[in-house]
Amino acid sequence: MNINKKVLYERLMILFAGIVQVFGFIISITVEDFSKSYVPYFEFIVPVVNLSCAIICFFLVIFPKFRFLQSVVLFVQGIVMTLNNLIFLGVFLYIFGIILLYCYGYLKSKRNIKIIICMILLFISFIPILFKNDFNFFMAIAYSLFLLFSYSHLYLIVKDNLFELFPFLADKISVVSLPEPGGTINLAGYGLSDRQINLVKKYKKGNASYKLLADDFQISESTIKQEMSKICKFLGVKNIEVLLFLLQQYEVE
Numbered sequence: 275m276n277i278n279k280k281v282l283y284e285r286l287m288i289l290f291a292g293i294v295q296v297f298g299f300i301i302s303i304t305v306e307d308f309s310k311s312y313v314p315y316f317e318f319i320v321p322v323v324n325l326s327c328a329i330i331c332f333f334l335v336i337f338p339k340f341r342f343l344q345s346v347v348l349f350v351q352g353i354v355m356t357l358n359n360l361i362f363l364g365v366f367l368y369i370f371g372i373i374l375l376y377c378y379g380y381l382k383s384k385r386n387i388k389i390i391i392c393m394i395l396l397f398i399s400f401i402p403i404l405f406k407n408d409f410n411f412f413m414a415i416a417y418s419l420f421l422l423f424s425y426s427h428l429y430l431i432v433k434d435n436l437f438e439l440f441p442f443l444a445d446k447i448s449v450v451s452l453p454e455p456g457g458t459i460n461l462a463g464y465g466l467s468d469r470q471i472n473l474v475k476k477y478k479k480g481n482a483s484y485k486l487l488a489d490d491f492q493i494s495e496s497t498i499k500q501e502m503s504k505i506c507k508f509l510g511v512k513n514i515e516v517l518l519f520l521l522q523q524y525e526v527e
Contacts, residue, residue, distance in 0.1 A: 285335055288344065292331030295351075299324035312357040323354050341378045345371035349393055365418045373422070450510035452520075459524040464508045470501055471526075477502070477514075478521045 302320040313319055327347045334343055348371030356364030372390060450464065461471045469491070476487060484502075488495045502514050511517045 281338070285338060288331050288334045288338070291347070292328045292335065295324050295328035295331060295347075299328060310359050312359075313354060320354060320358070323350060327351060342375065342380055345375045345380075347371075348374070362417060365415050366421075369418045369422060450508075452524075457524060458527055459521075460527055466505060466508055470505055470508075473498070473501055474505060474521065475526055477518065478526055 299321050302324055303317075305316075311320075327350060330343050330347050334340060348367045352364045352366075352368030352371060354364070355361075355367060358364075372394075375390065452459065461474060466474070473487065473491065476490060484495045484498045487498045491498070502517075506513060506517050509517065509520065511520055
């Protein structure tokens with residue numbers, strides 16, 4: 275039985291997030307000292323938030339297609355953690371929520387971007403409350419952004435030099451004979467048509483969805499999908515994600 279590791283890890287992440295929320299609920303109903311929290315009516319709001327988030331997480335384990343709810347949980351917990359003086363964790367969760375929305379494609383429309391801007395402004399509105407904490411809030415934001423861009427930078431370096439760092443992958447990522455990584459790959463030599471070659475070049479630049487490619491080439495999205503499937507077959511890769519990974523290693527002509 276083949277298991278999609280991406281889906282497996284996502285569900286495990288959500289499952290353990292739900293378990294953490296359950297523990298958070300138990301802890302919140304047993305805490306007696308609320309003096310360090312800025313959450314109003316702490317003894318009521320925090321347990322309700324933790325229990326609600328736990329239910330959402332367990333729901334997502336069964337129905338993972340409602341991915342936007344992951345960010346809802348992260349936004350809510352980010353704000354609550356921040357107001358509970360767990361500032362670094364709160365800011366990290368909040369930024370993580372925004373990243374997931376972007377990666378899942380919820381930020382493509384202008385309307386959704388406006389919603390995110392409102393969420394960010396809501397978060398920033400807590401700054402005056404936390405200002406007296408010796409700039410811990412601002413340090414948490416700077417630290418979270420440092421981690422974000424550091425991991426992004428590392429990912430791009432590894433991706434762009436994948437075969438140089440791991441030469442054995444060159445023989446495993448494709449079933450056809452390919453030139454040495456860092457060289458030039460002549461797509462016409464693999465049976466690709468002129469349109470498919472132009473499609474590959476456009477796709478290699480990144481940020482090109484099926485819809486954008488269809489608009490650029492003035493053909494239907496279904497045709498784009500068929501063409502991309504053929505290109506993957508010609509180059510001997512499993513899917514378009516692996517195709518992009520492969521193309522990053524070459525100059526395409």
